[in-house]
Amino acid sequence: xxxxxxxxxxxxxxxxxxxxxxxxxxxxxxxxxxxxxxxxxxxxxxxxxxxxxxxxxxxxxxxxxxxxxxxxxxxxxxxxxxxxxxxxxxxxxxxxxxxxxxxxxxxxxxxxxxxxxxxxxxxxxxxxxxxxxxxxxxxxxxxxxxxxxxxxxxxxxxxxxxxxxxxxxxxxxxxxxxxxxxxxxxxxxxxxxxxxxxxxxxxxxxxxxxxxxxxxxxxxxxxxxxxxxxxxxxxx
Amino acid sequence: xxxxxxxxxxxxxxxxxxxxxxxxxxxxxxxxxxxxxxxxxxxxxxxxxxxxxxxxxxxxxxxxxxxxxxxxxxxxxxxxxxxxxxxxxxxxxxxxxxxxxxxxxxxxxxxxxxxxxxxxxxxxxxxxxxxxxxxxxxxxxxxxxxxxxxxxxxxxxxxxxxxxxxxxxxxxxxxxxxxxxxxxxxxxxxxxxxxxxxxxxxxxxxxxxxxxxxxxxxxxxxxxxxxxxxxxxxxx
DNA sequence: CATCCAGTAGTGGTTCAGCCAGTCAACCAG
DNA sequence: CTGGTTGACTGGCTGAACCACTACTGGATG
Numbered sequence: 001x002x003x004x005x006x007x008x009x010x011x012x013x014x015x016x017x018x019x020x021x022x023x024x025x026x027x028x029x030x031x032x033x034x035x036x037x038x039x040x041x042x043x044x045x046x047x048x049x050x051x052x053x054x055x056x057x058x059x060x061x062x063x064x065x066x067x068x069x070x071x072x073x074x075x076x077x078x079x080x081x082x083x084x085x086x087x088x089x090x091x092x093x094x095x096x097x098x099x100x101x102x103x104x105x106x107x108x109x110x111x112x113x114x115x116x117x118x119x120x121x122x123x124x125x126x127x128x129x130x131x132x133x134x135x136x137x138x139x140x141x142x143x144x145x146x147x148x149x150x151x152x153x154x155x156x157x158x159x160x161x162x163x164x165x166x167x168x169x170x171x172x173x174x175x176x177x178x179x180x181x182x183x184x185x186x187x188x189x190x191x192x193x194x195x196x197x198x199x200x201x202x203x204x205x206x207x208x209x210x211x212x213x214x215x216x217x218x219x220x221x222x223x224x225x226x227x228x229x230x231x232x233x234x235x236x
Numbered sequence: 237x238x239x240x241x242x243x244x245x246x247x248x249x250x251x252x253x254x255x256x257x258x259x260x261x262x263x264x265x266x267x268x269x270x271x272x273x274x275x276x277x278x279x280x281x282x283x284x285x286x287x288x289x290x291x292x293x294x295x296x297x298x299x300x301x302x303x304x305x306x307x308x309x310x311x312x313x314x315x316x317x318x319x320x321x322x323x324x325x326x327x328x329x330x331x332x333x334x335x336x337x338x339x340x341x342x343x344x345x346x347x348x349x350x351x352x353x354x355x356x357x358x359x360x361x362x363x364x365x366x367x368x369x370x371x372x373x374x375x376x377x378x379x380x381x382x383x384x385x386x387x388x389x390x391x392x393x394x395x396x397x398x399x400x401x402x403x404x405x406x407x408x409x410x411x412x413x414x415x416x417x418x419x420x421x422x423x424x425x426x427x428x429x430x431x432x433x434x435x436x437x438x439x440x441x442x443x444x445x446x447x448x449x450x451x452x453x454x455x456x457x458x459x460x461x462x463x464x465x466x467x468x469x470x471x472x
Numbered sequence: 473c474a475t476c477c478a479g480t481a482g483t484g485g486t487t488c489a490g491c492c493a494g495t496c497a498a499c500c501a502g
Numbered sequence: 503c504t505g506g507t508t509g510a511c512t513g514g515c516t517g518a519a520c521c522a523c524t525a526c527t528g529g530a531t532g
Contacts, residue, residue, distance in 0.1 A: 013308070015486070016296060035383070040512055051487045053289050056514085057296050060252065064297050066410055072249070073494030073512050080409075100400040103347060107401065111343030164336045165343065168404055251515070276483060287516045292485085309483050309523030476531075483524070488517100495512075502505080 015050055019058035022048055027078065038068070038076040101175040102224040106217065108168055109153070113200060113216035115160035117209040124159035128201045131155055135194055144184040145193070150177070152197050156216075159204065183223045196222065251286055255294035258284055263314065274304070274312045337411045338460040342453065344404055345389070349436060349452035351396035353445040360395035364437045367391055371430055380420040381429070386413070388433050392452075395440065419459045432458065 023038070038044070041059070045052045059076055062068040069077045116124070135148035153176075157166050169176075184190055196219040203212035259274070274280070277295070281288045295312060298304040305313045352360065371384035389412075393402050405412075420426055432455040439448035 013485090034386075042512080052513095053292075053488090054486065056289075057293055059513095060293050060297060061300050064300070070513070071495075072514070074496075075512060100398045103351060103398050104400045104404070107343050107347030111339060115339060162336045162339050164340045164408070168340070172400070249514085278483080288484095289517090290515065295484095306484070307524075308485070310525075311483060474532085476529105478527105478529090480527085481525090483522100485520100485522075487520080491514100491516080493512100493514075496510090498508085498510105500505100500507075502503105 015054045016057035016061060019044075019048060019050060019054055020061060023058065023062070024082075028082070032078055033081050034078050036078050038078065040075065098175070098179070101172055102179070102220070104168075104172060105176060106220045106224075108165055108172075109156070109220060110213045110216050112157055112160040112162070112165055112169070113204065113212040114209040115162055115165075116156050117204045117207050117212035119161050120159040120204050120207070124155065125201075125205055127155040127158070128152065128204065132194070132197060132201060135197065139190045139194060143190075144181075145190050146177075146180055146184060149180055149184070149193065149197070152201075156200070156204070179223060192222070193219075251290045252293040252297060255280075255284060255286060255290055256297060259294065259298070260318075264318065268314055269317050270314050272314050274314065276311065334411070334415070335460075337408055338415070338456070340404075340408060341412060342456045342460075344401055344408075345392070345456060346449045346452050348393055348396040348398070348401055348405070349440065349448040350445040351398055351401075352392050353440045353443050353448035355397050356395040356440050356443070360391065361437075361441055363391040363394070364388065364440065368430070368433060368437060371426075371433065375426045375430060379426075380417075381426050382413075382416055382420060385416055385420070385429065385433075388437075392436070392440070415459060428458070429455075 023044075026032075027038075032038075039047070041052050041055050044055045048055070059068060059070065063070055067078070067080050069079050071077065131148050131152035134151065135145045138145040138148055157169055160166075184193065196215065200212060200215040200219060203209075203215050259280075262268075263274075268274075275283070277288050277291045280291045284291070295304060295306065299306055303314070303316050305315050307313065367384050367388035370387065371381045374381040374384055393405055396402075420429065432451065435451040436448060436455060439445075439451050
């Protein structure tokens with residue numbers, strides 16, 4: 001690590017933020033769950049050593065984030081187990097357990113295939129075909145076709161027209177890329193993959209959701225099986 | 237207003253919320269844009285007729301929502317043009333995205349049910365049963381059983397043992413809670429819901445992934461159908 | 473004249489003491 | 503058993519006060 005590595009991110013100046021941090025700690029330390037009651041404002045003020053006004057600011061923030069429910073005269077109650085909105089990025093990074101990613105991918109992409117089959121436009125079909133063409137060319141030239149593979153799945157995602165699922169896909173894009181690379185290095189794998197992609201595209205073109213789901217599932221299970229055999233023969 | 241039609245869903249009692257409303261009005265009325273300066277806390281307190289503490293609570297809320305930037309000693313500045321996170325346009329947009337959420341939920345929860353059926357332990361079964369018992373009790377008492385509903389689905393998520401999918405579920409937990417509340421207010425809905433949950437639990441207990449998927453899908457489609465009929469008869 | 477730099481008014485940050493207004497449980501009366 | 507009363511507890515809000523920081527002003531300096 002060199003000189004300017006990490007600036008001290010400036011002091012967390014606002015008091016209410018520190019209060020929120022302490023509340024989070026307390027919740028996890030005490031093992032509180034959804035529905036449990038937090039200490040009263042007066043008690044928190046005394047134990048944390050700040051004024052009630054600051055405690056209240058912190059609690060109001062937690063309230064607007066939906067993490068806590070305030071009952072006038074009745075106390076403050078948890079609405080979640082963690083009290084931590086915890087950024088997804090760090091979690092995905094920490095939880096890069098592969099089988100989890102593969103299961104998640106199957107959950108997301110089979111649904112995407114289903115929706116794509118129902119909603120695809122002519123433009124979507126054109127993009128799917130373009131991706132397949134590109135894949136054929138790459139493979140014929142002896143390449144793995146990773147780029148085209150990604151392009152194809154991105155086109156399916158676009159055709160599904162669901163921003164939320166698209167966002168979830170983005171969040172595991174990194175791990176998918178890894179597993180794609182692994183998978184495509186198996187002998188004859190690119191050619192087999194091309195066939196599976198064509199089957200998916202065909203189902204979407206014919207607007208056949210069930211077949212699209214089946215084709216996508218078959219494709220993903222092939223990918224994951226290879227992956228498991230290569231990396232985790234003993235896994236669960 | 238007839239008898240049970242619609243109770244006013246509890247008053248908008250909190251002062252800081254009214255302050256936020258007034259601030260929004262002021263911003264639009266005065267035509268303030270991003271970068272402009274808001275009046276000082278003391279001036280706002282005097283003009284709106286509340287204490288500075290309440291003004292500050294409101295401003296802190298706006299800060300954590302990223303709508304405003306506070307500079308110690310320098311004043312408070314707009315970071316957006318409107319100060320309204322959702323004027324009607326975006327609110328409509330949010331409602332329009334509800335189908336996205338429902339599709340995502342089906343993608344995630346059917347997979348969770350499948351995994352749960354394969355991986356559940358005796359403890360998981362016990363928690364599912366406990367949630368069902370609680371649901372029966374609540375419903376028998378005339379309640380909707382929202383809490384138990386959430387508890388049940390949380391138990392399924394736990395039993396699936398996939399942190400990534402669990403994280404995705406957390407991200408849409410808020411919208412799921414909304415749709416749950418809507419759905420369970422339909423006549424006879426809680427009773428029907430109980431039956432569907434029992435079917436899911438039974439499949440998981442028998443370690444029958446396919447049936448678990450089918451049961452979960454049936455349950456979710458009921459929920460989403462009701463929702464669409466109630467709120468968006470004309471949707472897509 | 474241009475520059476620099478205190479001084480100062482003004483701003484947000486926080487505290488404190490106090491009162492108001494709900495909630496809840498224990499208790500009592502019917 | 504039901505319904506009302508009471509009192510302790512909890513969150514909601516206020517007002518005055520002080521601290522920490524910023525920004526502007528106006529005079530001193532080169």
